[in-house]
Amino acid sequence: xxxxxxxxxxxxxxxxxxxxxxxxxxxxxxxxxxxxxxxxxxxxxxxxxxxxxxxxxxxxxxxxxxxxxxxxxxxxxxxxxxxxxxxxxxxxxxxxxxxxxxxxxxxxxxxxxxxxxxxxxxxxxxxxxxxxxxxxxxxxxxxxxxxxxxxxxxxxxxxxxxxxxxxxxxxxxxxxxxxxxxxxxxxxxxxxxxxxxxxxxxxxxxxxxxxxxxxxxxxxxxxxxxxxxxxxxxxxxxxxxxxxxxxxxxxxxxxxxxxxxxxxxxxxxxxxxxxxxxxxxxxxxxxxxxxxxxxxxxxxxxxxxxxxxxxxxxxxxxxxxxxxxxxxxxxxxxxxxxxxxxxxxxxxxxxxxxxxxxxxxxxxxxxxxxxxxxxxxxxxxxxxxxxxxxxxxxxxxxxxxxxxxxxxxxxxxxxxxxxxxxxxxxxxxxxxxxxxxxxxxxxxxxxxxxxxxxxxxxxxxxxxxxxxxxxxxxxxxxxxxxxxxxxxxxxxxxxxxxxxxxxxxxxxxxxxxxxxxxxxxxxxxxxxxxxxxxxxxxxxxxxxxxxxxxxxxxxxxxxxxxxxxxxxxxxxxxxxxxxxxxxxxxxxxxxxxxxxxxxxxxxxxxxxxxxxxxxxxxxxxxxxxxxxxxxxxxxxxxxxxxxxxxxxxxx
Numbered sequence: 001x002x003x004x005x006x007x008x009x010x011x012x013x014x015x016x017x018x019x020x021x022x023x024x025x026x027x028x029x030x031x032x033x034x035x036x037x038x039x040x041x042x043x044x045x046x047x048x049x050x051x052x053x054x055x056x057x058x059x060x061x062x063x064x065x066x067x068x069x070x071x072x073x074x075x076x077x078x079x080x081x082x083x084x085x086x087x088x089x090x091x092x093x094x095x096x097x098x099x100x101x102x103x104x105x106x107x108x109x110x111x112x113x114x115x116x117x118x119x120x121x122x123x124x125x126x127x128x129x130x131x132x133x134x135x136x137x138x139x140x141x142x143x144x145x146x147x148x149x150x151x152x153x154x155x156x157x158x159x160x161x162x163x164x165x166x167x168x169x170x171x172x173x174x175x176x177x178x179x180x181x182x183x184x185x186x187x188x189x190x191x192x193x194x195x196x197x198x199x200x201x202x203x204x205x206x207x208x209x210x211x212x213x214x215x216x217x218x219x220x221x222x223x224x225x226x227x228x229x230x231x232x233x234x235x236x237x238x239x240x241x242x243x244x245x246x247x248x249x250x251x252x253x254x255x256x257x258x259x260x261x262x263x264x265x266x267x268x269x270x271x272x273x274x275x276x277x278x279x280x281x282x283x284x285x286x287x288x289x290x291x292x293x294x295x296x297x298x299x300x301x302x303x304x305x306x307x308x309x310x311x312x313x314x315x316x317x318x319x320x321x322x323x324x325x326x327x328x329x330x331x332x333x334x335x336x337x338x339x340x341x342x343x344x345x346x347x348x349x350x351x352x353x354x355x356x357x358x359x360x361x362x363x364x365x366x367x368x369x370x371x372x373x374x375x376x377x378x379x380x381x382x383x384x385x386x387x388x389x390x391x392x393x394x395x396x397x398x399x400x401x402x403x404x405x406x407x408x409x410x411x412x413x414x415x416x417x418x419x420x421x422x423x424x425x426x427x428x429x430x431x432x433x434x435x436x437x438x439x440x441x442x443x444x445x446x447x448x449x450x451x452x453x454x455x456x457x458x459x460x461x462x463x464x465x466x467x468x469x470x471x472x473x474x475x476x477x478x479x480x481x482x483x484x485x486x487x488x489x490x491x492x493x494x495x496x497x498x499x500x501x502x503x504x505x506x507x508x509x510x511x512x513x514x515x516x517x518x519x520x521x522x523x524x525x526x527x528x529x530x531x532x533x534x535x536x537x538x539x540x541x542x543x544x545x546x547x548x549x550x551x552x553x554x555x556x557x558x559x560x561x562x563x564x565x566x567x568x569x570x571x572x573x574x575x576x577x578x579x580x581x582x583x584x585x586x587x588x589x590x591x592x593x594x595x596x597x598x599x600x601x602x603x604x605x606x607x608x609x610x611x612x613x614x615x616x617x618x619x620x621x622x623x624x625x626x627x628x629x630x631x632x633x634x635x636x637x638x639x640x641x642x643x644x645x646x647x648x649x650x651x
Contacts, residue, residue, distance in 0.1 A: 002347045005318040005642075006290045007308040009039075010281040014270060016302050017279045021261040024303070025281075028293055029644035031319050032283035035269035039282065044273060048265035054258045061089045061252040064096070067238065068245050076250035082258075085251035092244055099237045106226050106233070113226075117219045119202065122177035123169045123212040130215060133179075134206040140187040142194070144201040145175040154197050164190045169212075177202075264645065284319055284642070318343040321642035328353040330397030338627060339637025344471045346464060348635055353401070355457060355630070356622055361405025362450070363576035363618045365430070366584070368417035369611045370410050374403030402619070413577070417607050418584030419593070430574070431581040437502050446574035454570025455495050457630060458563075462488040465634035475534055480527030482559040483633045490520035491563060524559065525552045566629045573625075576618055583610055 008030075012020060036045055065071060080088065123143065133141060146154060148171075158164060163186050169177040182190045208215035241248065264281065271278045285293065290307060297303045320340040322332050324347070331353040341347050364370070378400050410416060414425030433445040462483050469477035469484060479485045493516035500507055508516065523530065528548070531537075587610060591602030631637070 001323055001349075002341060002343065002345075003321040003323050003642075004287040005284045005321070005343065006287050007318070008282065008285055008290060008293075009306040009308065011271075011278055011304045011306075012302045014272075014277040014279050017265065017268065017281075018258075018261060020303055021264050022257070024293065024297060025264075026257065026261065028285060028289045029321075029642075030283050030285045030289075031643055032264065032267040032281060032645040034267055035280045035282050039269065039280065042269075042271065042280070044271050045269040045280070046272065048268055048270055048279075050262075050265060052259055052262050054255050054262060057086060057089050058252070058255040058259050060093050061085075061248060061255055064089070064092055064241055064248050065252045067241055068248070069242075071245075071249060074245045074249055076253060077246035078250055080247060080250055080254075082254075085247075085254060088244060088247045088251050089255075092241065092248060095240055096237055099233050099240070103230055103233045106230050110223055110226050113219050113223050117216055117223075119204065120208070120212050120216045120219070121170070122172075123179070123204075124216055125169050126167055126179065126212050128167075128212075129210060130204065130208040130212060131206065131210070134204060134208075138184065140182050140184050141179055142191070142199070142201055143179045143204050144199050145177045146194075146197060146199045147175060150197040150199075151176045154194070154199075157193055157197075260645075267645065283645070286321065317640070319642040320639035322347060322349060324349045327401075330394040330401070331356065333394035333398070334623065334626065335637075336641075338631060338635070340639035340641055341635070341637060342639040345468050345636065345639065346471075346634075348464070348631070351460075351464070352626055356398075356626060357401050357405040359573055359622045359625060360402040360618060361407075361409040362446075362573055363622065364402075364406045364580055364615060365409030365413045365577060366415045366417065366580070367407050367410030367423070369607060369615075370403045370406030370408070372403070372607075372611055373406055373615060374400050376400075376403070413581070415581065415584070417603070418588050418610075420581070429581070430577040431585075438504065439501075444574060444578060446577045447571055448574075450570050450572075450574035450577075451567060453573065454567055454629070455491075457570070458566060458633065459488065459492065459495070461630045461633040462491065468634055468636075476527055476531040480523050480530055482524055482562070486520040486523040486527075487559070490517060490524075493517055493520070494563070521556065525556055566633075569625065569629050572621060576621065580610075580614065580618075583614065 010020070010025075036047060039045060068074070122145065154166065158166060164180050164182040166180040167178050169179070171177070180190070180194065209218070265279075267281065267283070269280045271280055294305060294307075297305065320343060322335070322340070324332060328350050331349050334352055334356070335341070335347070335349055361370070376399060378396070411423070412425060412427040413430055414420055414423050415429075416422050420429060428445055430444070430446045434442045435445045435448055436442050437448070465481070465483040466478055466485060466488065469481070477484055481487060493513075497507060497513070497516075507513070584606075587606035588598070588603065591599045591606060593603065
């Protein structure tokens, strides 16, 4: 069912808005609307322009709580006052930032050491003491790299006339790293040659001990030591935060509330005159909550509430909040997928829950597989509750309910895990039972019952359409629509005629049938002029009489075709019931069940496959029947969801 909504205005002294929000509104669900937009006729309205004082400290508290392990196992310290919470977060931030500053310094040191490692890395193959080499006075040295294509030229120069030695280090795909040594007297000449070969010098500082490889490993040990120091700082920060976990969690939860409450100013308006400065809030609240709210504030002389019964005076329609029994609540998911009902529509949740489960059971009737679906749905429901912190898992509830109906019709059809010789059917076996009808001959009984059931559901859908149209005070849709009273009378006349013919009873006379069929169709054809006449409207038709007749003819043809196609569409219920039995026969044949020595692995696997794959297909097909054959006749789904700014707080 749809919860009835009331539009309320809340006002009071400007400085009292936080108290009212925290003390009263936080206990109820209210969808706030922008007061500046809604109350356009009120003079002297201005927006609130204030910075949220809780936002920054809340961000810090949220960050610290995010670092804590097992937050759900910690009991918040509810004894803290607001000033205490600010102090806890401030002190934690101060201590944490001090540790983080030390950590950043150590990270910077690691980056420095990594840079030195990167500088040394290509020279690790050199077997020389860097400290001694970098202190040479009578030998000139140059560390660097040379392109591969120039390396062979360099070797030729060294062999021909250069008195220098090149010691190779590492190579990559582009360069050869190393160092060349030359006497000071020849250094200028050799440098010129190497520059012509595009030798790139790499400066090494005199701060390394031992060979390049030893110096590299020494730097690696320093990096490892500093990483351990960083881990110690992280551990110290974690211990510091863990010791304050109850206070930090309590501060974060409370500051979240206060910050959200403060942000209500975005939806509020200020009204300032020469005497006072007030706030105004407006929005939608459930009728029951409004009564409780009014009772709660009756002795509070700082809060003034006005309940508006005429919502049409305000922008937009009331939002939709669904409230159904727990048994039917999972099926609200299908309603939300299609579109929520408007405030003046019927909530189709219970209708969908009953029809969906019933049709699924007929199309997938099997005791064993139904129980599997039921137990699987319960398992999903339990797992979903655990995973999502006890939130609902609608699909699991739908599967469990569908499994119950599948089990019921499994008994009706005498099928258990595809075996049809274990229990006797309470009704019929879909694949075998036939019925003889006049003109049509022998037909599967399930097909006939499916079509008859479809006719019944279409009639119910038309009745629901009439109720919805009457609620909206739409005369045309109520009386002259193909799904209105005229369409209902016509369709019932068709159904009655078919039933009389198929059961061998005499049909009504020609005049009676002409009235039964002709009058409703004529009313549907003339719906526009009849509506204008009843509503006493003076406006003319948008099209001329000739065009109206042509257009009406094709619309009438489309209407008759839709009656036929929607009715025949329900044959799929019987088709799936029969095909399910046929598929299970094939599964059991492949598993060797008919020979009396079945392969139980094949039986189990086949049942699981059918349960999953065919169950999915049946679920989709039933949903298609709901949406296209039934919803299209009575349901618009044009409502907007109730989106409360505040969430109900349990005491």
